[in-house]
Amino acid sequence: xxATAPAEPxxxxxxxxVRRGDEAAFASLIDRYHPSLVRIATLFVRDYETAEEVAQExxxxxxxxxxxxxxxxxxRTWLFSILTNQAKRRGERERRIVPFAALSRxxxxxxxxxxDPDRFIPPGEEWAGYWASPPRDLVENPERxxxxxxxQAVIDAAIAALPPNQQAxxxxxxxxxxxxxxxxxxxxxxxxxxxxxxxxxxxxxxQAIEPYVEQRAVLADx
Amino acid sequence: MGDTDVMNCxxxxxxVTDYLEGALSPADQARFEAHLDYCDPCIVYIEEMRxxxxxxxxxxxxxxxxxxxxxxxxxxxxxxxxx
Ligand SMILES: [Zn+2]
Numbered sequence: 692x693x694a695t696a697p698a699e700p701x702x703x704x705x706x707x708x709v710r711r712g713d714e715a716a717f718a719s720l721i722d723r724y725h726p727s728l729v730r731i732a733t734l735f736v737r738d739y740e741t742a743e744e745v746a747q748e749x750x751x752x753x754x755x756x757x758x759x760x761x762x763x764x765x766x767r768t769w770l771f772s773i774l775t776n777q778a779k780r781r782g783e784r785e786r787r788i789v790p791f792a793a794l795s796r797x798x799x800x801x802x803x804x805x806x807d808p809d810r811f812i813p814p815g816e817e818w819a820g821y822w823a824s825p826p827r828d829l830v831e832n833p834e835r836x837x838x839x840x841x842x843q844a845v846i847d848a849a850i851a852a853l854p855p856n857q858q859a860x861x862x863x864x865x866x867x868x869x870x871x872x873x874x875x876x877x878x879x880x881x882x883x884x885x886x887x888x889x890x891x892x893x894x895x896x897x898q899a900i901e902p903y904v905e906q907r908a909v910l911a912d913x
Numbered sequence: 914m915g916d917t918d919v920m921n922c923x924x925x926x927x928x929v930t931d932y933l934e935g936a937l938s939p940a941d942q943a944r945f946e947a948h949l950d951y952c953d954p955c956i957v958y959i960e961e962m963r964x965x966x967x968x969x970x971x972x973x974x975x976x977x978x979x980x981x982x983x984x985x986x987x988x989x990x991x992x993x994x995x996x
Contacts, residue, residue: 717985727973747981747985750981804923811923820924826957865966866970889930893930893965894926894930896969897964900964904961905957
């Protein structure tokens with residue numbers, strides 16, 4: 692579904708061509724991965740310009756390390772490991788980096804409920820734990836409603852407000868389209884913790900899109 | 914929560930991601946699906962989670978200007994000369 696899920700053999704063929712000095716092959720890899728590299732770099736550094744620089748340094752790292760690339764790992768995994776090393780090095784120089792450990796460490800927000808408990812019937816009552824204020828019916832074309840500039844800005848803001856670990860997981864999983872196992876490897880997470888973080892993150896964003904996808908309440912006064 | 918408990922909505926919303934990830938035990942998956950059979954608000958809820966995933970996924974379509982392309986290709990030519 693997402694833009695970056697290319698077949699692995701293609702990457703390898705391109706890489707072999709790059710080793711032979713094929714500039715067009717290198718350009719193809721840049722076109723395929725550079726936007727994703729910049730987006731991922733923004734997880735580690737605080738501004739877009741620095742992220743762009745880190746992504747560029749990553750490509751230089753690719754050229755320098757071409758002979759050392761082992762075919763056992765996927766190109767994408769290798770590319771990402773170069774990126775994180777560049778980002779860490781940059782962080783040591785500028786002390787502006789998001790600490791890498793913050794991406795794998797449990798954070799306060801991890802234990803928050805997916806939905807405000809006030810929206811359910813309280814314990815002790817009949818139907819405890821069932822919706823007291825349920826979601827309303829969806830609007831006719833909710834996908835289109837989410838394409839409005841306002842909804843996009845709300846989604847951006849909801850993601851930006853997440854703790855770093857949740858933000859890293861939702862962006863790698865749902866924006867970049869990575870498999871769960873790859874995210875666990877990259878961030879040093881267990882499978883269970885990765886799912887917890889993904890759940891918190893998606894739940895927060897779901898909450899933010901409610902006003903755009905649900906029908907408005909019918910006003911009781913006539 | 915025992916396997917035979919009926920699942921309520923508050924438990925349901927906490928298990929949506931595990932369900933979508935295929936990480937529920939067979940017993941919990943059966944309880945989850947049983948809840949979906951009769952609870953319309955939770956059908957809306959899981960649909961909203963799917964909408965969320967789709968909307969977040971579309972962020973990758975916002976193209977970034979390939980400002981670095983020319984610079985990087987120049988670096989490639991340097992590398993080729995010296996390699
Ligand atoms: Zn329910």
